[in-house]
Amino acid sequence: MLHLLAALVAVTLLAPAVDRVLGRSTGWLVAGALALLTGLVLLGGGRVLEGERPPEAALSWMPTLGVGLYLRMDGLAWLFCVLVLGVGALVLAYSARYFPPGGQGGFFFAMSAFATAMTGLVLADDVVLLFVCWELTTVCSFWLIGLPGAEGARPAVRAFLPTAMGGLALLTAVLLLWTRTGTTRLSVIVEDSSWTRDTGFATVVALLVVVAVLTKSAQFPFHAWLPDAMVAATPVSAYLHAAAMVKAGVYVAMRFSPAFADVVAWQVALVGLGLLTAVMGAVFALQKNDIKELVAYSTISQLGLIVAAVGVGTAEALVAAAMHTLAHALFKAALFMAVGVVDHQTHTRDLRELGGLRRSMPITTATSALAALSMAGIPPLLGFVSKEGLLEAFLHAPGPVWAGPVAAGAAVVASALTFAYAFRFVYPVFGGRVVRNPEREPSREAPWSFVAWPALAAAGGLVLGPAVSLLNPLAGRIAEETARAGGEADLALWHGFTPALGMSAAAVLLGALLAWRTSFGAVLAGRRLFPVRGTEAFERLYAGVVALGERTGDLTRTDAPVRHLAAPIVLVLVLAAVVAGAGLDYGVAPAPVVRPQDWVLVALLTASVSAAVLTRSRIAALVLVGTAGFTTALWFLFLGAFDVALTQLLVEVLTVVVAVLVLRRLPRGFHAVRRARTVATGAVAVAAGLAAGLAAYALTGRRELSPVGDYLLSNAREDTGGTNVVNTVLVDYRALDTLGELTVLGAAGLIVIAVLHSAGLSDQGRVLLNVPRTSPVWDSDDNTVAMRTVARWLIPLLLVWSLYLLLRGHDEPGGGFIAGLVGGAGFALAYLASSSASVEHVRRAYPIYIACGVALALGAGLLGYAEGSFLRPLHFDLLLPWGGFSTTTALVFDAGIYLAVVGVVLTALNQLGLERPVERSGRAPDARERGLGGGR
Amino acid sequence: MTLSLAIGVLTAAAVYLVLQRGMVRIVLGLVLLGNAVNLLLVSAGGAFRRDRPLLTEAPERAADPLPQAFVLTAIVITFSITVYMLTLAGAGEDDDDTEDGP
Secondary structure (H helix, E strand, O other): OHHHHHHHHHHHHHHHHHHHHHHHHHHHHHHHHHHHHHHHHHHOHHHHHHOOOOOEEOOEEEHHHOEEOOEEOOHHHHHHHHHHHHHHHHHHHHHHHHOOOOOOOOHHHHHHHHHHHHHHHHHEOEHHHHHHHHHHHHHHHHHHHHOOOHHHHHHHHHHHHHHHHHHHHHHHHHHHHHHHHOOOEHHHHHHOHHHHOOHHHHHHHHHHHHHHHHHHOOOOOOOOHHHHHHHOOHHHHHHHHHOOOHHHHHHHHHHHHHHHOOOHHHHHHHHHHHHHHHHHHHHHHHHOOEHHHHHHHHHHHHHHHHHHHHHHOOHHHHHHHHHHHHHHHHHHHHHHHHHHHHHHHHOOOEOOOOOOHHHHOHHHHHHHHHHHHHHHOOOOOHHHHHHHHHHHHHHOOOOOOOHHHHHHHHHHHHHHHHHHHHHHHHHHHHOOOOOOOOOOOOOOOOOHHHHHHHHHHHHHHHHHOOOHHHHHHHHHHHHHHHOOOOOOOOOOOOOOOOHHHHHHHHHHHHHHHHHHHOOOOOOOOOOOOOOOOHHHHHHHHHHHHHHHHHHHHHOOOOOOHHHHHHHHHHHHHHHHHHHHHHOOOOOOOOOOOOOHHHHHHHHHHHHHHHHHHHOOEHHHHHHHHHHHHHHHHHHHHHOOOHHHHHHHHHHHHHHHHHHHHHHOOOOOEOOOOOHHHHHHHHHHHHHHHHHHHHHHHHHOOOOOOOHHHHHHHHHHHHHHOOOEHHHHHHHHHOHHHHHHHHHHHHHHHHHHHHHHHHOOOOOOOOOOOOOOOOOOOOOHHHHOHHHHHHHHHHHHHHHHHHHHHHHHOOOOOOOHHHHHHHHHHHHHHHHHHOOOOOOOOOOOOHHHHHHHHHHHHHHHHHHHHHHOOOOOOOEEEEEEOOEEEEEEOHHHHHHHHHHHHHHHHHHHHHHHHOOOOOOOOOOOOOHHHHOOOOOO | OHHHHHHHHHHHHHHHHHOOOEHHHHHHHHHHHHHHHHHHHHHHHOOOOOEOOEOOOOHHHEOOHHHHHHHHHHHHHHHHHHHHHHHHHHOOOOOOEOOOOO
């Protein structure tokens, strides 16, 4: 079986290449390959039908999940496999002459892929594989329907969305079953009674599978996509309707039948909707003038009968369903291909423009007649046997007394309509008078290489009808596999005078009457029987969903950040109110841990942020926020977070430096806003502050040291060799997080460069200060003397100190982040001390620092592979002349952090701070006039 | 208690600034919000142990090191994001207004 799938995949992959060379004749080759595989599967039939257990095969796929390419060929799989491959061979051979000469684009690839996916679907013994193949058939059909181009686009979407929705339902069912049973083996799941006895669960899963089946098999209310998909080329339609796609739904329904046979919802949904679709589809078919459309609606109707029979769930019904699937595959393939021949030879599919083709096209006529007779259920064709079986099964349907007769009655009505539209298909087209159209050449029979394939399919129904008893072993197997109770199969052309025979006869008589009274359906043709068409309903629904999405998007479709920022804040407030209202168990109130100095900090913080909120000056707000930051740093210090405090302090310094560089470009005051807005935002702010403060009080500090913290404090020295626990967390325990954060840091630095380049502000700016030449602050050389003097000594000291902080960071306060910030502060000082941007000494290739930092950290991480995993620090002893000490590659990692932080600080200073030496008075010329924009 | 008070005050001011229209005010608001969240993280470790988590000193009184490590990286990330947003604020013509109209 694995070889079978491998061969199909190979055919699929080779098809496009061959197509480029051979054009449409590729069809012969692909058909030959499929025919060969069909032969092999048929030869293997003995093993399948007579063996004790069905042949199985397996290939490892996702072993940790227990998901594998488990394949299993039992009788049901064998039947569908033969259908998929055999009908595929016929259709592809037919397509070799259907298309005009030349390459066929993706047709052969998609058809082979379709056959592969269908074969995988019917062989799958793993629910995940089943789902994947199911989705592949959906994708292949989308592609094939869309092949004609613009006219196929909407129908392809209309076919894809419902079937993909069904796919989601199947996925849900599969996941539910997987989690419930703990296995993905389909054969195990179906026989597992532990979940089928749980009625509620089984009903939910059954309904999900029903949705999948109804969408795939084009049953009401999801039927509209199938006739719509007719825009596809005739070989595509033939395959879609006869053996692939819609039959996938039937297959899955039959596969799950033993599990759901007793679930009432399953029976009611399948039988009810199946029979409704059968009658409805037949009425629509009778109305059509386009013979391809007629045949397409006929598929919906026939599939309805099959689906309803699966819902009945007795052995008799399932055998009949399987047989009708076979009969339908043969006659529907023949009918579609015959329609294609007529279309090809006469250039029309409208039966009002056709007539008397029996004389000019005898083979096509015979083919169509045979197929239509099989469809109408006339002996001795296979369609007669299978329809007998269906009627018999409906009559004996389990459930209330009235269920059987009602179901059988509906089936008789559908069969009568089937007879009528079969007649409507054959008689006006091939019988009657010849319609002469002066504009067209008289029709001629197509060559054998074209008509042989539908003829072969139709002949299959003729041979298998009388010889139906040959299928008994297969039918028996399928009855065993798919019916809960099991059962015998007794297929024969003649069963004697049974109720089913009577119903068949009644259906034929009623059908003949109907055909006669409606002039073969012409009376009904073209009328709208229902106010809504399926495709229109779909388009309305589709437009509605898109519009709903747009409405939803409109809420946030604005550039003003306030809307985006306010939404989450308000949402969090609502959540806080809900949680507070629900009342939580907050645990024991914490022991008071307040120390006197805390109150000083609270007062300082309150004063600085209140002023920051109230001030209208940008520079004042910046300084006040900086003050709040320093106060926060003190908080950290008082809480024992020395490293954090140091980092906070340095970051505040650098933030203020960078912000000042930006504020140069901006007006001095903030924008005026309306009073109402101030009040509203103030209210939200007070509420948020209350929520945050109360939550912090209620939810933190109510337990002892966390288990993780306890572990770190007890084990850090042993695990890492370091004594500064915070630093060991950064570079040893959670080094991967740190590496990620480092990358974000570097990216932010690079984005700063990119933004300024794209805004044309890079490497230049404007001097907004208009300082008179006589002012004492005019001469920057004189003004920076003091700063330069201090800086000359301070900068090297800062750099050395930063390296010292880096080296000792593993054991003492320090580390890469802090050291990098100190180093960055040194460069900031150098920057501030220089008399002008062009003479300062910090213009370095700063992005290189970032890149080297990230690369170094990554390299240190890769070294870890020497001991088995990414980022694992290596410990080694370094022997130096003045004595050895033990160190670790975590230090290299920390050095990477150092470089990246320095790089980002340098980037910010240089990019935001630099300006071209400009004329010493007045404003610099506008950037655009000079055409010096960095990005242009 | 005092810590919760500080977190509340910082959050209120941060939210107020974040909802204003000038980009610089929004950035300053986010800086304050970062401070508030960092204090909250540290407060999750508890304010009852206040010694430095250095193993060379007394570890039985040391504060929880895990939130400290989180906050340390958070501060640096906030810094890089702040720089980025300040760049955006300065990249406009000569104004940082984020809304149209009065």
